[in-house]
Amino acid sequence: xxxxxxxxxxxxxxxxxxxxxxxxxxxxxxxxxxxxxxxxxxxxxxxxxxxxxxxxxxxxxxxxxxxxxxxxxxxxxxxxxxxxxxxxxxxxxxxxxxxxxxxxxxxxxxxxxxxxxxxxxxxxxxxxxxxxxxxxxxxxxxxxxxxxxxxxxxxxxxxxxxxxxxxxxxxxxxxxxxxxxxxxxxxxxxxxxxxxxxxxxxxxxxxxxxxxxxxxxxxxxxxxxxxxxxxxxxxxxxxxxxxxxxxxxxxxxxxxxxxxxxxxxxxxxxxxxxxxxxxxxxxxxxxxxxxxxxxxxxxxxxxxxxxxxxxxxxxxxxxxxxx
Numbered sequence: 001x002x003x004x005x006x007x008x009x010x011x012x013x014x015x016x017x018x019x020x021x022x023x024x025x026x027x028x029x030x031x032x033x034x035x036x037x038x039x040x041x042x043x044x045x046x047x048x049x050x051x052x053x054x055x056x057x058x059x060x061x062x063x064x065x066x067x068x069x070x071x072x073x074x075x076x077x078x079x080x081x082x083x084x085x086x087x088x089x090x091x092x093x094x095x096x097x098x099x100x101x102x103x104x105x106x107x108x109x110x111x112x113x114x115x116x117x118x119x120x121x122x123x124x125x126x127x128x129x130x131x132x133x134x135x136x137x138x139x140x141x142x143x144x145x146x147x148x149x150x151x152x153x154x155x156x157x158x159x160x161x162x163x164x165x166x167x168x169x170x171x172x173x174x175x176x177x178x179x180x181x182x183x184x185x186x187x188x189x190x191x192x193x194x195x196x197x198x199x200x201x202x203x204x205x206x207x208x209x210x211x212x213x214x215x216x217x218x219x220x221x222x223x224x225x226x227x228x229x230x231x232x233x234x235x236x237x238x239x240x241x242x243x244x245x246x247x248x249x250x251x252x253x254x255x256x257x258x259x260x261x262x263x264x265x266x267x268x269x270x271x272x273x274x275x276x277x278x279x280x281x282x283x284x285x286x287x288x289x290x291x292x293x294x295x296x297x298x299x300x301x302x303x304x305x306x307x308x309x310x311x312x313x314x315x316x317x318x319x320x321x322x323x
Contacts, residue, residue: 025049028172029063030180040136041184044078046168051087051124073116078133079141080109081194082117083165085157087125091117095148104156106194108146128165132187140191155197164190211236212250215243219259229255264300271305272312278305
């Protein structure tokens with residue numbers, strides 16, 4: 001934790017040195033050219049503001065189509081992602097109502113949605129934001145759609161995510177050759193990092209990755225036994241619907257599909273490295289009958305079990321190309 005805080009402080013110090021005058025904030029608006037629009041990913045504006053306790057908010061006046069007050073709120077035409085790294089406050093849309101936000105949260109402002117937000121005067125907050133758009137970025141956002149009634153993502157403290165916000169501010173300040181295209185590429189990476197952080201989100205205080213890792217371990221150890229997936233979900237203190245949704249989001253498979261893939265790999269090992277009869281292999285893996293097992297195996301590999309065994313022993317199916 002100490003090392004993390006040291007890195008964050010270092011990055012903040014570097015960011016504050018990007019600007020002259022007010023070193024507690026930096027932002028820039030960048031109207032996209034037609035060429036940049038065709039690129040498919042571009043930054044409209046980005047920056048950061050470090051709000052001290054009791055300081056007025058917002059502390060600067062932005063362009064008329066972006067400036068807002070708590071009384072009036074605002075509506076934007078492009079997606080915005082605001083990352084809080086210190087303090088707490090509140091965020092509100094018509095769909096979500098007023099919700100608390102704090103360090104480690106990202107709130108996503110969707111196009112065309114009325115919204116407003118502000119820090120708690122007792123704490124202030126440090127906010128980093130990027131407004132971005134483009135055909136490609138909109139497709140990326142559609143892959144992990146944010147529900148209008150749940151616009152706050154609890155991603156935690158992520159130095160890599162913060163580093164990407166800082167990199168965007170740095171590119172805006174330095175303007176290296178073709179920097180608008182570099183900004184577009186960086187914001188795509190920011191999307192990927194945000195999706196990754198979301199997958200590490202916790203369920204009732206426990207990291208999702210740990211839950212899925214335990215589930216995979218149980219499914220692997222229990223290969224060959226008749227799987228009651230509802231009982232497995234109960235072992236993990238989850239409803240089956242929640243478990244299934246989490247498992248598919250993290251692995252790309254439903255629990256049932258994953259269990260079958262484990263059985264397939266185990267079957268290929270038994271066929272290749274033992275002399276067990278096919279009926280025994282089917283029984284070891286919990287299949288009801290040899291006929292069901294043979295049909296399943298052929299559908300997956302293209303060969304009946306006996307033919308697969310012969311080809312593996314003859315070297316006609318290299319191990320690297322096996323199941």
